[in-house]
Every structure is written in C-alpha cells, then in structure tokens.
Amino acid sequence: MTLPKLTNAQIAWRAAQDIADGAYVNLGIGLPELCARFQPEGRRAMFHTENGILGFGPAPEAGQEDWDVINAGKKAVTLSPGAAIFHHADSFAMVRGGHLDMAILGAFQVAATGDLANWRLGASGVPAVGGAMDLVNGVKQVVVLTDHVTKDGKPKLVDTCTYPLTGVGCVTRVYTSLAVIDIDPRGFVLREKPAGMSLDELQAVTGAPLHTDGPVADLTAPKVD
Amino acid sequence: MTLPKLTNAQIAWRAAQDIADGAYVNLGIGLPELCARFQPEGRRAMFHTENGILGFGPAPEAGQEDWDVINAGKKAVTLSPGAAIFHHADSFAMVRGGHLDMAILGAFQVAATGDLANWRLGASGVPAVGGAMDLVNGVKQVVVLTDHVTKDGKPKLVDTCTYPLTGVGCVTRVYTSLAVIDIDPRGFVLREKPAGMSLDELQAVTGAPLHTDGPVADLTAPKVD
Amino acid sequence: MDKTCPTLADAVAGIEDGASVMIGGFGGSGAPIELLHALVDRFRATGSPKNLTIVNNNAGNGGIGIAAMIAAGMVRKVICSFPRTSQPHAFNEKYASGELELELVPQGTLAERIRAGGAGIPAFYTPTGYGTDLAAGKPVAEFDGKHYIQERWLKADVALVKAEHGDAYGNLTYRLAARNFNPLMCMAAMHSIAQVTRIVPLGEIAPQDVITPGIFVNTVVEMPTPRQEETRVRDQEVY
Amino acid sequence: MDKTCPTLADAVAGIEDGASVMIGGFGGSGAPIELLHALVDRFRATGSPKNLTIVNNNAGNGGIGIAAMIAAGMVRKVICSFPRTSQPHAFNEKYASGELELELVPQGTLAERIRAGGAGIPAFYTPTGYGTDLAAGKPVAEFDGKHYIQERWLKADVALVKAEHGDAYGNLTYRLAARNFNPLMCMAAMHSIAQVTRIVPLGEIAPQDVITPGIFVNTVVEMPTPRQEETRVRDQEVY
Numbered sequence: 001m002t003l004p005k006l007t008n009a010q011i012a013w014r015a016a017q018d019i020a021d022g023a024y025v026n027l028g029i030g031l032p033e034l035c036a037r038f039q040p041e042g043r044r045a046m047f048h049t050e051n052g053i054l055g056f057g058p059a060p061e062a063g064q065e066d067w068d069v070i071n072a073g074k075k076a077v078t079l080s081p082g083a084a085i086f087h088h089a090d091s092f093a094m095v096r097g098g099h100l101d102m103a104i105l106g107a108f109q110v111a112a113t114g115d116l117a118n119w120r121l122g123a124s125g126v127p128a129v130g131g132a133m134d135l136v137n138g139v140k141q142v143v144v145l146t147d148h149v150t151k152d153g154k155p156k157l158v159d160t161c162t163y164p165l166t167g168v169g170c171v172t173r174v175y176t177s178l179a180v181i182d183i184d185p186r187g188f189v190l191r192e193k194p195a196g197m198s199l200d201e202l203q204a205v206t207g208a209p210l211h212t213d214g215p216v217a218d219l220t221a222p223k224v225d
Numbered sequence: 226m227t228l229p230k231l232t233n234a235q236i237a238w239r240a241a242q243d244i245a246d247g248a249y250v251n252l253g254i255g256l257p258e259l260c261a262r263f264q265p266e267g268r269r270a271m272f273h274t275e276n277g278i279l280g281f282g283p284a285p286e287a288g289q290e291d292w293d294v295i296n297a298g299k300k301a302v303t304l305s306p307g308a309a310i311f312h313h314a315d316s317f318a319m320v321r322g323g324h325l326d327m328a329i330l331g332a333f334q335v336a337a338t339g340d341l342a343n344w345r346l347g348a349s350g351v352p353a354v355g356g357a358m359d360l361v362n363g364v365k366q367v368v369v370l371t372d373h374v375t376k377d378g379k380p381k382l383v384d385t386c387t388y389p390l391t392g393v394g395c396v397t398r399v400y401t402s403l404a405v406i407d408i409d410p411r412g413f414v415l416r417e418k419p420a421g422m423s424l425d426e427l428q429a430v431t432g433a434p435l436h437t438d439g440p441v442a443d444l445t446a447p448k449v450d
Numbered sequence: 451m452d453k454t455c456p457t458l459a460d461a462v463a464g465i466e467d468g469a470s471v472m473i474g475g476f477g478g479s480g481a482p483i484e485l486l487h488a489l490v491d492r493f494r495a496t497g498s499p500k501n502l503t504i505v506n507n508n509a510g511n512g513g514i515g516i517a518a519m520i521a522a523g524m525v526r527k528v529i530c531s532f533p534r535t536s537q538p539h540a541f542n543e544k545y546a547s548g549e550l551e552l553e554l555v556p557q558g559t560l561a562e563r564i565r566a567g568g569a570g571i572p573a574f575y576t577p578t579g580y581g582t583d584l585a586a587g588k589p590v591a592e593f594d595g596k597h598y599i600q601e602r603w604l605k606a607d608v609a610l611v612k613a614e615h616g617d618a619y620g621n622l623t624y625r626l627a628a629r630n631f632n633p634l635m636c637m638a639a640m641h642s643i644a645q646v647t648r649i650v651p652l653g654e655i656a657p658q659d660v661i662t663p664g665i666f667v668n669t670v671v672e673m674p675t676p677r678q679e680e681t682r683v684r685d686q687e688v689y
Numbered sequence: 690m691d692k693t694c695p696t697l698a699d700a701v702a703g704i705e706d707g708a709s710v711m712i713g714g715f716g717g718s719g720a721p722i723e724l725l726h727a728l729v730d731r732f733r734a735t736g737s738p739k740n741l742t743i744v745n746n747n748a749g750n751g752g753i754g755i756a757a758m759i760a761a762g763m764v765r766k767v768i769c770s771f772p773r774t775s776q777p778h779a780f781n782e783k784y785a786s787g788e789l790e791l792e793l794v795p796q797g798t799l800a801e802r803i804r805a806g807g808a809g810i811p812a813f814y815t816p817t818g819y820g821t822d823l824a825a826g827k828p829v830a831e832f833d834g835k836h837y838i839q840e841r842w843l844k845a846d847v848a849l850v851k852a853e854h855g856d857a858y859g860n861l862t863y864r865l866a867a868r869n870f871n872p873l874m875c876m877a878a879m880h881s882i883a884q885v886t887r888i889v890p891l892g893e894i895a896p897q898d899v900i901t902p903g904i905f906v907n908t909v910v911e912m913p914t915p916r917q918e919e920t921r922v923r924d925q926e927v928y
Contacts, residue, residue, distance in 0.1 A: 022451035024665050044451065046619070046665070050796055051715040051746075051869050054663050055619065067717055067919040068865040074716040074775075074919075081653030082619040084663035085865060087872045087900075088715075088746075089569075089804040092797030093637060096570030096817065099665050120822075126781060127793050128773040129823065134797030137816035138570050168820035247690035249904050269690065271858070271904070275557055276476040276507075276630050279902050280858065292478055292680040293626040299477040299536075299680075306892030307858040309902035310626060312633045312661075313476075313507075314565040314808075317558030318876060321578065321809030324904050345583075351542060352554050353534040354584065359558030362577035363809050393581035562810070571801070572832040574813040593811040593841070602832070626897055658865055659898070 004194040005177040010221035011145050013038040015104060015175040018143075019045045026050070026095070026135055028105040029073040031145050035104055038224065048100055050131040052091045055083035072131065095131065096138035103139035105132065107146045107174075109161045112187035112208035114171045116144065117163035129166075136167030148176035148205055155207030157181070157188060178202060179210075180219060186211050192219040229419040230402040235446035236370050238263040240329060240400040244270045251275070251320070251360055253330040254298035256370050260329055263449065273325055275356040277316045280308035297356065320356065321363035328364035330357065332371045332399075334386040337412035337433035339396045341369065342388035354391075361392030373401035373430060380432030382406070382413060403427060404435075405444060411436050417444040453620045454649055454670045458488035461643050461671040465489065465499045465608050468526075472505040472564065472635035473516060474611035477535075478679025480628035482612040483515045485645045485671075487689050489610075493524045501526045505564070505606060507557060507631060509533035509541040513688030515679055520544055529604070531557035537683060556584060559601055561634060567605035568637025568666070575600055609639030612676065613662070616646035620664030621655050629661060636666040645673040692859045693888055693909045697727035700882050700910040704728065704738045704847050707765075711744040711803065711874035712755060713850035716774075717918025719867035721851040722754045724884045724910070726928050728849075732763045740765045744803070744845060746796060746870060748772035748780040752927030754918055759783055768843070770796035776922060795823060798840055800873060806844035807876025807905070814839055848878030851915065852901070855885035859903030860894050868900060875905040884912040 006014065012034035019025055019035065021043035027033050036047060036058070046055045049071040056071065057080040065076035094100055109117040116136055119129045136142050146156050157174065174181045179202060180192035190210045193202050195218040203210050231239065237259035244250055244260065246268035252258050261272060261283065271280050274296040281296065282305040290301035319325055334342040341361055344354045361367050371381055382399065399406045404427060405417035415435045418427050420443040428435050455461045462485060465471065475481030493499065502525050509528045510517030517540035519525050528550060533541050544550035555563065556578050566574055575598035579585045589600040611632040613622040622644055624632055636642040644662075649672045694700045701724060704710065714720030732738065741764050748767045749756030756779035758764050767789060772780050783789035794802065795817050805813055814837035818824045828839040850871040852861040861883055863871055875881040883901075888911045 052866050054665055067917045068867040070718055079657050083657040084621055084660035085657045087868050088800035088870045089873055092800050093569035094665055096797055097568050126772050128771045129793055129795050130771040131796040133795040134817045165821045277627050279904055292678045293628040295479055304896050308896040309860055309899035310896045312629050313561035313631045314634050317561050318808035319904055321558055322807050351533050353532045354554055354556050355532040356557040358556040359578045390582045571813050572837055574810050598811055
C-alpha cells in the first residue's frame with residue numbers, strides 16, 4: 001500500500017498554520033526548522049535558539065554567513081530588527097521558566113501518554129541530548145513533527161516508548177505525515193487524517209488506540225518545498 | 226578612665242592600610258565607607274556595591290549627583306574608568322560566589338567564634354537586613370570595623386552574641402577603636418593595641434579572652450577625618 | 451506584535467485586587483514612580499487594586515511611590531530586604547499598627563529567588579542566612595561539608611519597572627545602575643509593565659545591547675519626563 | 690592592576706595536569722581556538738597539561754580546537770550536552786576506545802550548573818531530565834505538585850573564553866551570539882583566561898556595556914586575527 005503521506009515540507013507547512021502571530025517558538029534541528037518558511041501571511045512568530053538569539057531571521061545568502069549568528073543546529077541565520085542576544089543561562093531561563101509558547105521537535109517515538117523519545121536510539125553509539133530535555137520540561141506547548149512510521153514501516157506513535165525518554169507526558173500535539181493528533185488524558189485523539197485513508201487504515205500504522213472526539217477533518221497541504 | 230581611642234576615621238584609616246592593591250572590596254554602610262578615603266598611595270582597590278556597580282569612585286560634588294549612580298547606602302557615587310554595571314543577581318553572584326576579596330562591615334557584636342550580629346538589636350522595631358547576610362557568607366575575608374565598646378561602655382567583642390546573628394563563624398579580623406584582633410580557632414588573638422594601654426586594661430573592656438601570639442604591636446593612626 | 455500602550459493609566463488597568471506586584475528599583479534608581487502613581491490614582495478612583503503584596507528592595511521613602519501606595523492603604527504585605535529609609539513613616543505606621551505584613555529577605559536571596567522564579571528553578575540552596583533567625587523553618591542541607599539553606603523561587607502576577615529605552619517587541623535597556631532588580635522582575639512576573647523614557651523603533655536597540663529581551667515584557671508605556679525619587683523626597687513631595 | 694598578558698603561550702602556561710577546563714563557545718562561535726592551540730603546543734613540547742577534564746557544549750569538530758586537544762591525547766573526560774558534530778571523528782575514536790569519559794548534561798542544565806558554580810549556589814532543582822536516564826542517581830523532590838531533580842553546581846580550575854574587546858581590569862564584551870557560555874564560564878572558574886580581538890583602554894567599554902565584569906577574569910590576551918572554527922573545518926584544517 002502506498003500511503004497518502006505528506007512530505008516533510010508539507011508536515012512543516014501544516015504545523016506552521018497553527019503558530020500564532022507573536023508566538024515565541026523554538027524550532028528543533030531538522031524537520032521542525034522548516035516551519036519558519038511557511039508562516040501564514042500577516043503573522044510573525046519570534047524564533048528562539050538555545051545559543052542565545054531571540055527573533056532571528058532566515059538564512060543568509062551563501063557566502064554571507066556570519067558564524068557568530070547561528071542557530072542551535074549551527075547553521076547561519078540572520079538578525080531581524082528587534083532581535084535580542086543573551087547568554088546561555090538567560091536563554092534557558094526563557095525555556096525552563098515557561099516563557100516560550102511552543103517548542104516544535106522531532107521524535108523517534110511519541111507515546112499515548114505524551115512521553116517523548118528523541119535523543120538516543122539505544123545503549124550503543126554516542127549519546128547527545130542538547131537542549132531537548134530542557135525544552136520539553138519548560139515550554140508551554142510541546143508539539144512533535146514526524147513521519148507517521150519509521151523507515152521500515154513501524155509505528156512511531158506508540159503505547160509506551162521503548163527508546164530512552166526525553167520527557168514524561170510532555171507532548172500535547174503531533175503532526176505526522178498522516179495525521180494531526182492531540183494527546184490528552186485519553187491518549188491519542190485524532191483531529192485530521194488524509195481523506196483517502198480510513199480510520200482503520202490509520203489505526204493499523206499507529207501503535208496505540210486513536211480516539212475521536214467529534215468529526216475528523218481532512219489533512220491537506222499545498223505542494224511546498 | 227579616658228580610653229586612648231581611635232576616632233572612626235582613624236579606625237577606617239587603619240583598616241585601609243590592609244586593603245591590597247587590586248582587591249575587590251565591599252564597604253558596608255556608615256563607618257566602613259570611610260575606608261575608601263584612606264587607600265595608601267599607589268594602591269587601588271575595586272569597590273563593589275550591592276546594587277550593581279564594580280569600580281565606583283568618590284562622591285560627586287554637591288549638585289552633581291546622578292541618582293542612577295548610587296551605592297548601597299543610596300549615596301551618590303561616580304563611575305571610574307573601567308567600572309562595570311550589572312543587575313542584582315549578578316551582583317550577588319559576585320558576593321555569594323566568593324569573588325570578592327573582602328567585606329568590611331560594622332557590628333553590634335562580634336563573638337570570639339567569629340559570629341557576627343549587625344542587623345537587628347532585638348525583637349522590637351523594624352528589622353532590616355539588606356545584603357549583610359549574603360556578604361558574610363560569600364566574601365573571602367570578612368572584617369569588622371567598630372568602636373571597641375558600646376556607647377554605655379559595654380563590650381562589643383563578646384563570648385556569645387546576644388543580638389540576633391547575621392552570620393556564624395564568619396568574621397576573621399576586627400579593627401576597633403582600641404585594637405586590631407584576629408579571630409581563629411582559639412578565639413580573639415590580639416595583634417595591636419594602644420601603646421598607653423595594658424593588656425589587662427584592654428581585657429577589661431573585652432567580653433572574651435584576648436589571646437596573644439607573639440608580640441603585640443602598637444595601634445597607631447595619623448590624625449585624619 | 452506591538453506591546454506599546456498609550457497611557458500609564460491603561461498600562462496598570464489590569465492589575466487585580468490581591469495581586470502580587472514586583473516593583474523595580476533600588477532606592478529611587480530604577481523605581482517606576484509614575485506607574486506607581488497611576489496605580490494610586492486608580493485605587494483612589496475605584497477602590498482597586500487593594501490587598502496588594504509588593505516586592506521591592508525597600509519599602510517606600512517619603513510620601514511618594516511605594517510610600518504613597520502604603521499610605522493609601524492598597525498594600526497588605528511587603529517582601530523586601532531593607533524597609534529602613536531616610537523617611538520611612540508610611541511603612542512604619544502601618545507596620546506598627548499591624549495593618550502591613552513584612553517578609554524580610556536578605557538582598558542577595560531576594561534577587562536570586564526572583565531570578566529563580568523567572569528561570570523555572572523552584573528551589574535552590576544558599577549559605578546566606580544559615581544559623582540566623584531568617585533561616586527559621588527552612589530546610590538545611592550539607593554540601594561538601596558546608597551548610598546551606600533551601601530557598602524557594604519568588605514569582606509575581608505583575609512587575610512594574612522603569613527602563614530607559616523600549617521597543618514594540620518589549621526589548622529594554624536601563625540607565626546606568628537603574629538596572630538593579632528590574633531585569634530580574636521582568637523575568638519573574640506573569641505580566642511585566644515597563645515605563646520607558648523613550649519608545650524607539652525596532653532595531654534601534656542593537657541585539658547585543660538589549661538588557662531585557664522582549665519575551666519577558668508585556669507592556670511598554672512611554673514616560674518621557676520621569677522625576678527621580680530622590681528629588682521628590684528632597685522636595686517633600688507627597689502624592 | 691593589569692590583567693593583560695603578552696602571548697597566548699604565557700596565558701595558558703599555568704594550567705596543570707588534571708585540571709578541569711571550561712571552554713567557551715557553541716560550535717565555533719565564541720570558541721577560543723587560538724588559546725586551545727597554544728595549549729596543544731605546550732602539551733606537544735612538554736607533555737603537559739594532560740588528563741584534562743573539559744567542559745563545553747560540544748566535543749570538538751574536525752581536526753582543530755577541542756578536537757585537536759582530544760586527538761593529541763590531553764583529555765581524559767568531556768562534560769558536554771552534544772558531542773555529535775559534522776566531523777566528530779576525534780571524539781568518537783577516543784570514546785569508542787574507552788580512553789575518553791563522557792558526562793552528558795542537558796544543555797540548559799549545563800548552563801545553569803555553571804552559573805550556579807559562579808554564583809555560590811551549591812545545588813538547585815530543575816524539571817529538566819526528570820524521569821529520564823540522565824536523572825539516574827539524582828535526588829528527586831516535589832514542589833507545588835510537580836517533580837524536579839536536584840543538580841549540583843559545576844566549577845572549574847580554568848576557563849578559556851573568546852571575547853571581542855577586553856581591558857586591563859578584565860572587563861569583556863562578546864561579538865553577537867558568540868556570547869553563549871562564555872560569561873558563565875568566566876564566573877565559574879578559579880582562573881579565567883580570555884582571548885580578545887582587541888585590548889582597549891580602560892573606560893572605552895562603557896560601564897553599562899560590560900558583559901563580563903573584570904572580577905570574573907584573571908588574564909586577557911590579545912589575538913587580533915582569530916579564525917573561526919567553521920572556516921577552519923571547511924578548509925579541512927588539522928592542527
């Protein structure tokens with residue numbers, strides 16, 4: 001079966017539609033970073049990066065990089081008017097102190113309890129955590145962007161995470177290639193799915209029960225990249 | 226008996242002779258503030274004030290005050306070249322974190338154990354603590370400047386403080402109107418006393434035993450004000 | 451996103467009865483006197499906000515600012531390090547009569563508790579106050595052979611601060627040592643209101659010169675001619 | 690009082706075997722590459738300092754800076770949040786062979802532990818890491834119905850940082866987001882050494898523009914032409 005999946009850019013586009021004007025937002029490395037491209041017209045979020053910039057703008061032209069203006073992924077960004085620079089303790093005061101409205105992160109697994117695993121696949125290899133554990137415990141709303149399944153087709157939305165946890169009960173919304181899902185005390189609550197996919201088909205690639213709560217909308221996104 | 230007492234300015238002068246060049250020093254409100262006037266030639270200490278200035282200079286001319294450049298006693302000071310301004314948490318990071326070399330404070334009582342009482346005379350009245358408790362627990366060396374006795378002739382250097390404590394075992398040196406005294410595990414160790422006063426006479430106005438440890442020097446100070 | 455507000459009265463209109471209010475400044479330096487007077491005006495006109503808990507290093511001087519709030523009867527409790535001032539009569543009278551509660555906190559602990567509130571640190575250990583009356587009832591712990599007491603974060607519903615420049619995003623700078631408690635209080639309050647001498651266009655404050663990033667500020671109101679507390683007290687001004 | 694030092698080699702001459710060394714920067718931004726290379730030179734010439742514990746957000750990239758120190762065999766342990774980089778081979782090889790110990794710390798906890806070390810706060814509570822493998826063995830406490838773990842301060846013998854301007858008293862400014870961990874590390878080390886692009890006369894840094902007050906700095910050395918890590922790694926430079 002070929003699933004009617006959104007591309008990564010489309011997942012980011014869909015998530016970006018829910019970022020409010022003026023929201024303070026931290027975008028994780030990789031897929032979440034793409035959200036910055038797709039802000040709806042008339043809205044401007046204030047993007048935060050752990051290394052001490054609030055209100056940074058898009059990447060500079062190649063060759064115009066200033067390597068003292070970078071994001072958490074060590075990519076060059078730019079300073080928009082009204083940006084602020086601060087040290088790491090102040091940066092994580094913003095994070096831990098509940099001042100950021102939203103953290104948009106990637107995931108290896110998300111559990112129906114809101115548990116998140118996104119920092120380590122197992123006991124081997126070199127572990128690296130960065131700011132993920134701070135973000136999931138401090139930011140007001142933690143949302144995850146991810147493919148709905150792993151490369152070999154296994155569910156990434158699960159009953160219980162089998163990989164080491166990043167945080168306990170922290171995720172409240174997931175945007176996947178196949179669904180928009182809220183997490184509340186019942187577990188996964190389906191909000192959107194592709195029009196061409198039945199609830200049973202979606203449930204078959206999801207590792208924990210999908211609840212519904214009123215009508216499920218169609219998951220759509222324009223062609224973007 | 227008229228005691229051969231140093232004046233307040235002379236006590237401050239005597240203490241100032243022991244402030245090293247380049248030392249970072251916090252001067253308490255009142256008598257300790259006078260030390261800044263008496264720095265030996267060729268030395269320059271860096272004075273710290275709790276409200277967020279390091280390296281302030283003398284008071285401005287009357288009428289030239291800038292009320293955003295004040296010390297902990299809310300008196301106007303000036304900014305010397307090389308001064309720095311910072312917020313209160315950073316200011317007390319300097320204090321609590323052991324970055325200041327010396328705090329020079331006043332006292333109601335100092336005990337032979339190094340306990341200090343200087344913030345409250347008893348249960349009545351309005352209590353006020355300011356930064357005293359932070360200073361005595363954070364600064365590398367805490368010294369006290371005080372008259373040797375109270376206005377009605379009672380010892381201020383005592384066996385056990387009867388007033389509420391500011392800090393436990395924190396004072397290591399006391400400059401009084403009649404003596405220079407170190408505090409070590411033995412208790413008060415007399416270093417200097419007026420030439421015209423016997424050890425017995427000094428002991429009679431001191432509330433705990435005065436030990437000696439080698440010769441006791443003469444306590445002298447020029448006429449200053 | 452525009453955090454600017456046209457008037458001092460509008461800026462303080464949302465403060466509710468019983469609110470905890472952090473007030474910046476050390477003595478008069480950095481004290482948002484005009485915001486406080488707008489609050490006194492509102493109280494006189496409407497009876498609100500009352501029963502306030504205020505957090506400041508001091509507890510008002512003379513007849514203006516915090517002293518005017520206390521004298522007006524808006525304040526139930528003061529959390530501060532040093533209520534003694536050159537003219538402390540407003541505080542002293544209400545304190546002596548039992549109308550005003552006092553929580554005395556060492557100055558560095560006060561600053562650190564406020565920072566902790568802003569930084570999401572619910573508790574920390576400090577040597578400050580160990581073995582004294584101000585440690586009464588607080589947990590004690592030993593680290594590396596030395597004793598420390600546990601202190602809790604301090605947060606507030608509102609912060610009122612005085613800054614020099616501010617922009618529409620809420621970025622602030624402070625004049626010289628008027629910085630003091632102000633940046634910390636902006637971090638620790640649910641709603642931070644800054645009176646600024648000048649509202650400047652976005653970008654006029656260079657990113658590296660911002661002292662309080664706008665994320666910590668909700669409302670910016672211009673007060674181009676603030677009069678310093680020290681001058682007002684010298685002039686025996688009573689608000 | 691003059692904290693300036695004539696050469697990079699002199700600046701790092703006092704660092705001892707077994708020392709803990711905080712190294713500023715995030716990736717290449719704010720990384721004191723030239724000071725690190727002076728330290729590598731000294732190790733190659735004398736065999737010292739060795740068995741270092743280094744504290745940084747990362748663990749070296751390519752063949753320069755921290756990666757060169759690790760490859761040279763000077764480093765026994767790394768305390769960091771994110772050892773993965775674009776070219777992590779120096780770390781990965783020594784880590785895989787067991788020659789290098791790793792203490793992994795969440796980035797915000799790392800920053801806060803360093804600040805706590807500088808601020809005299811021996812321990813604090815944070816929600817970060819609660820319920821995860823990185824909380825193993827740490828005390829847990831509940832405040833207001835939420836769980837937190839206790840973290841200890843982090844101090845070091847030496848800090849090596851990169852600043853933009855510095856003066857004889859040790860006051861520092863940083864270039865844009867090169868600030869990152871540098872001011873915190875200056876606070877937390879017994880001896881802080883700053884390479885600065887320019888040593889400026891006292892007073893040229895206005896008091897309100899000082900980012901790191903000189904009390905936190907012991908040695909200032911001018912390095913007028915620092916080359917950024919990103920450029921060196923792109924050029925495949927190996928020190």
